[in-house]
Amino acid sequence: MGYPKDLLSNRSIVKHGKFALITPEGLVNNVIPGFENCDISILGSPKLGASFVDYIVTMHKGGRNSQGFGYEGVETFVYCLEGRIKASANDESFELEEGGYLYCPPGEKMYLENLADGESRCFLYKQKYRPLEGYNPYIVSGNANDLENKIYDDMENVHIKDLLPTDDLAFDMNFHILTFDPAASHPFIETHIQEHGAYLLSGEGMYNLDNQWIPVKKGDYIFMGPYCLQACYAVGREKLSYVYSKDCNRDALL
Incomplete structure (x- = not known):
């Protein structure tokens, strides 16, 4: 790396247990x-x-x-x-x-x-x-490129791919790819028990994490903890796409 060429700065945001945006420059x-x-x-x-x-x-x-x-x-x-x-x-x-x-x-x-x-x-x-x-x-x-690109929540400008079986209770997690056309968004701000780890494959967006709107782009990593409010808009000219994990098919533990 060598000596810094400017003031030290980083877009990353870490809220332990809630959410995190981790950007490539700080890894x-x-x-x-x-x-x-x-x-x-x-x-x-x-x-x-x-x-x-x-x-x-x-x-x-x-x-x-x-x-x-x-x-x-x-x-x-x-x-x-x-x-x-x-x-x-x-x-x-x-x-x-x-x-x-x-x-x-x-x-x-x-x-x-x-x-x-x-x-x-x-x-x-x-x-x-x-x-x-x-x-x-x-x-x-x-290979995700061979999978069906399904319409997400009845919105023709958002698509999802399921990388693992969705109808087999043997799997307690899944991986998906969610893709937003420019200006597309989630249908609502989600609040749920599932947590996600997401890696942005393309594009740019504004992501709502715990009711903070945060700019994100290709190469960023996002952790979303249980019950963290979450949703995004795609911005710019390119589709926003990310691969992410989701726990599923199990009851909550006491």
Whole structure:
């Protein structure tokens, strides 16, 4: 980095347990055992108030995790942002390019390897799985570019893609991609028990987080805690799109 060329500033906002906007310019690299030749930053985590952990990973040439990511009782998910990645689990291998993803159920380690000549980047997630008697999740892989773009809440200028099955109670979480045409918005300001970790794939917007309107753009990360008021408008000329996690299919714990 070297010496600063201007006054120190950052757009990030952190309200522990409520919400956070974490922007790329403030990220630092973390040493995570098992990741080789990778730059990796921890985004959402229990220290922020999340029940999951999100990472942004840049895999340099030859970058990998040959030790395996995940462990007993923990489910994992990877989404390829750019480049080409080999993701493996249970003797199955999947070649992921932009939009490609892999979900691994609890206890099934995920192995990652950069196949590109240059860098590959991915959004990585882990969470403790909440078992449900009679149901068992399973490996799921695909590419968001091949999925149906469904109209969201009867609004033709907002679309959603479901990356994991929505009708199978074995899954206690899902990943979705929400896309807003310029000037589109949520139908209302949401308030709910579910929490989200979201990575912005494109565009710019104004996001309401706990009734604060905050500018956001491609490359930003947003954590939304339980009952945090939330909604957004897309602004500018490009569609606003983000990939995000959501807990589902389970009752509230006492």
